[in-house]
Amino acid sequence: MGALFSTIDYDPETEVPDLTEKVVLVTGGSSSIGYETVKLFVKKGAKVYMGAMNGSRATGAIGQLKAEGILDSSKGSVIWLLLDLAIPRTTTTGAQDFMCRKSRLDVLECWELAVRQSLLKRFQHYPPQVNNAGK
Numbered sequence: 001m002g003a004l005f006s007t008i009d010y011d012p013e014t015e016v017p018d019l020t021e022k023v024v025l026v027t028g029g030s031s032s033i034g035y036e037t038v039k040l041f042v043k044k045g046a047k048v049y050m051g052a053m054n055g056s057r058a059t060g061a062i063g064q065l066k067a068e069g070i071l072d073s074s075k076g077s078v079i080w081l082l083l084d085l086a087i088p089r090t091t092t093t094g095a096q097d098f099m100c101r102k103s104r105l106d107v108l109e110c111w112e113l114a115v116r117q118s119l120l121k122r123f124q125h126y127p128p129q130v131n132n133a134g135k
Contacts, residue, residue, distance in 0.1 A: 012040055013040075013043075016040060016041075016044055017044070018044055018045055019041055019044040019045050019046035019076070019106075019107075020044075020045035020046070020075055021045075022045075022046045022047070022106040022107060023046070023047050023049070023102050023104055023105055023106050023107075024041045024046045024047065024048045024049065024105075024106060024107040024108075024109070025048075025049045025051055025081070025098065025105055025107070025108050025109070026038050026041065026048060026049070026050055026051060026109045026111065027051035027052075027083060027085060027109065027110045027111060028051065028052070028110075028111040029048070029050035029051055029052055029058075029061070029109075029111070030050060030052035030054065030057040030058045030060070030061040031057065031061065032111070033111050034050075034109070034111035035061050035064075037109050037111060038050055038061070038065070038078060039065060039068075039070055041076065041107070042065065042070055042071065042074055042076035042077070042078055043070060043074050043076065044074075044076065045074060045075035045076045046076050046106075046107070047076065047077050047079070048076060048077065048078045048079070049078075049079050049080075049081045049098060049101075049102075050062070050078050050079065050080050050081060051081050051083035051085075051094060052080060052081070052082070052083065053082070053083065053084035053086075053087075053090065055080065055082070058080040059080065062078050062080065065078060079101075081094050081097060081098060082094055082097070085110070
C-alpha cells in the first residue's frame with residue numbers, strides 16, 4: 001500500500017491555482033491539517049474564514065501565520081469565525097455571521113468533520129451531527 005502512494009507526486013504549492021478574490025471557509029482551521037490548509041489558501045491569495053471553536057487558539061494560529069510571514073507576504077487574509085460543528089447553535093450563528101459578511105462561498109474545507117468522526121469511534125454516546133448549507 002505504501003508503494004502505491006509513494007509514487008504519486010503532488011505539490012500543493014505548485015498545483016493549487018491562484019485563489020485571489022476567492023472566499024474560503026476552513027473548519028477546524030486553528031490546528032493540524034486545518035491550519036496547514038488555511039496557510040496554503042492564504043499563500044494563494046484567498047480570503048480565508050477560519051472556523052474554530054476556541055478564540056484563543058484561533059488568534060494564536062493567526063499570530064503564527066503573521067510570525068511565519070505568511071500574512072505579510074501574500075495577498076490573502078484570515079478572519080476567525082466562531083464555529084464548532086459539534087454544537088448546532090454555533091454552526092447556525094457562524095453561518096449567519098458569515099452570510100452577513102459575504103454573499104458567496106467559493107471553497108469549503110471541513111477538516112473538523114474528520115476529527116469528529118474519529119471521536120465518534122472512541123465515544124459512542126457522542127451524537128452525530130450533519131450540517132447542510134444551501135438555498
